[in-house]
Amino acid sequence: MCKQRHRHSIFCILPPHMLDKVMRNGSADQREWALNNMQVNQTMHSFRVGEMLQAPKAMGGGTPGLAQRTIYTADSGMELPGKLVRSEGDGPTDDVSTNEAYDGLGATYDFFWQIFQRNSIDDEGMPLTATVHFGKRFDNAFWTGAQMIFGDGDGQLFKRFTISLDVIGHELTHGVTQDEAGLVYMNQSGALNESLSDVFGLLVKQYALKQDVTQADWLIGAALLTDKVQGRALRSMSAPGTAYDDPMLGKDPQPGHTKDFVRTMADNGGVHINSGIPNRAFYLTASAIGGNAWAQAGHIWYDTVRDKRLKKNAGFSAFAKLTLANAVGAYGPTSVEAKAVREAWNTVGVKL
Amino acid sequence: MVTPPILNPNGVLKITREGGLFYAPGLAAPRTMMLSACNADQQMQFAACMKYPPQKKTSAGPDQRSWHLQWFESIDDTTPSWQTWVNEFDADEAIAALWAVATPETK
Numbered sequence: 001m002c003k004q005r006h007r008h009s010i011f012c013i014l015p016p017h018m019l020d021k022v023m024r025n026g027s028a029d030q031r032e033w034a035l036n037n038m039q040v041n042q043t044m045h046s047f048r049v050g051e052m053l054q055a056p057k058a059m060g061g062g063t064p065g066l067a068q069r070t071i072y073t074a075d076s077g078m079e080l081p082g083k084l085v086r087s088e089g090d091g092p093t094d095d096v097s098t099n100e101a102y103d104g105l106g107a108t109y110d111f112f113w114q115i116f117q118r119n120s121i122d123d124e125g126m127p128l129t130a131t132v133h134f135g136k137r138f139d140n141a142f143w144t145g146a147q148m149i150f151g152d153g154d155g156q157l158f159k160r161f162t163i164s165l166d167v168i169g170h171e172l173t174h175g176v177t178q179d180e181a182g183l184v185y186m187n188q189s190g191a192l193n194e195s196l197s198d199v200f201g202l203l204v205k206q207y208a209l210k211q212d213v214t215q216a217d218w219l220i221g222a223a224l225l226t227d228k229v230q231g232r233a234l235r236s237m238s239a240p241g242t243a244y245d246d247p248m249l250g251k252d253p254q255p256g257h258t259k260d261f262v263r264t265m266a267d268n269g270g271v272h273i274n275s276g277i278p279n280r281a282f283y284l285t286a287s288a289i290g291g292n293a294w295a296q297a298g299h300i301w302y303d304t305v306r307d308k309r310l311k312k313n314a315g316f317s318a319f320a321k322l323t324l325a326n327a328v329g330a331y332g333p334t335s336v337e338a339k340a341v342r343e344a345w346n347t348v349g350v351k352l
Numbered sequence: 353m354v355t356p357p358i359l360n361p362n363g364v365l366k367i368t369r370e371g372g373l374f375y376a377p378g379l380a381a382p383r384t385m386m387l388s389a390c391n392a393d394q395q396m397q398f399a400a401c402m403k404y405p406p407q408k409k410t411s412a413g414p415d416q417r418s419w420h421l422q423w424f425e426s427i428d429d430t431t432p433s434w435q436t437w438v439n440e441f442d443a444d445e446a447i448a449a450l451w452a453v454a455t456p457e458t459k
């Protein structure tokens with residue numbers, strides 16, 4: 001135990017396992033001190049996300065083509081899944097986040113089913129579960145491997161994370177990628193993993209809004225930022241690096257060309273940074289083909305994420321080669337689609 | 353054997369928000385706070401930050417975030433005497449509260 005003199009007991013803080021030791025072996029004063037400190041530590045919940053991550057995957061069993069959605073609320077706490085607030089077929093509730101999550105999961109399910117005949121995340125009808133109102137001022141949304149989690153945002157920089165349909169699509173696509181290619185979430189394979197979530201997240205939105213490539217905004221999280229932020233969105237697929245430039249957020253760091261590739265230890269090797277390069281390649285491909293991005297470009301990218309030749313640690317070049325192979329396979333070597341794929345990767349500096 | 357941090361008023365806590373759905377440089381930059389600069393409420397938040405046992409970084413799933421906590425004996429130290437990573441979903445709210453008022457590093 002600390003032997004120094006302190007002005008305040010809080011200047012000497014031990015982790016819980018050390019406090020246990022003091023409780024067992026310390027003097028009367030030390031035990032009293034440890035007891036007081038242990039009371040500070042009594043904040044852990046009975047069932048946390050960390051345990052949820054180990055939960056077995058729920059088995060599907062519903063009718064193909066029909067989503068099985070369940071929405072829970074954590075009521076600003078962190079226990080999962082929380083309190084049931086809306087099940088499949090129930091009408092809207094009074095809570096905006098609940099309804100946005102329910103509708104967003106439905107839109108994402110419908111997109112993958114109607115465009116790719118994919119029956120949910122695992123293509124086996126996996127039920128879709130989400131918890132809203134997770135934590136207090138929680139600035140994040142993520143896929144645990146078993147369910148989605150949405151925070152309410154801090155209200156200063158970010159609004160509630162259910163507000164952007166493409167963010168919901170982004171998170172569910174992480175489940176699809178995990179189920180198919182299993183791209184390692186680090187460095188270039190991680191950036192591809194991120195890019196695939198951005199691509200299909202935006203396609204979910206474009207499909208729901210019936211937007212063609214010229215009508216779409218190509219922005220991830222466009223509705224998410226508050227008016228106080230100097231920016232349009234979290235990321236731009238058409239012009240990476242231009243989504244925001246704000247005193248609090250800093251400047252959007254995404255590159256749109258390999259010459260600006262960011263080598264960093266942060267962000268799992270820049271997975272949300274360098275994803276700008278494959279993101280732009282998809283945008284360029286879809287724009288060159290024209291029409292609806294989910295039609296040809298979306299199919300090429302979907303065929304690639306399902307391609308057994310795509311390795312878990314694939315880099316940009318390996319992925320790009322497979323998109324071209326799939327474009328050639330589906331549309332022919334001299335097709336508009338194959339040409340678009342070739343030129344897009346060339347424009348962002350990725351070798352084929 | 354784990355060596356617990358012995359906190360002195362001149363020590364500095366560095367808090368870094370890692371991961372998440374997006375990477376914003378302004379929010380990802382490490383933030384520091386000297387213990388002697390804390391008011392009583394912040395000292396309680398300090399206590400909550402330091403309750404986690406030291407552990408190495410573990411790989412989180414897509415878009416999951418963690419707090420990297422480091423304790424330096426003085427503002428001039430470059431090597432932390434204690435550090436740990438805490439998954440955001442297991443984190444005491446005090447970490448975010450202290451991070452919100454800590455000073456971002458400019459370099």
Ligand SMILES: [Zn+2]
Nearest residue numbers: 194197414415
């Ligand atoms: Zn993601």
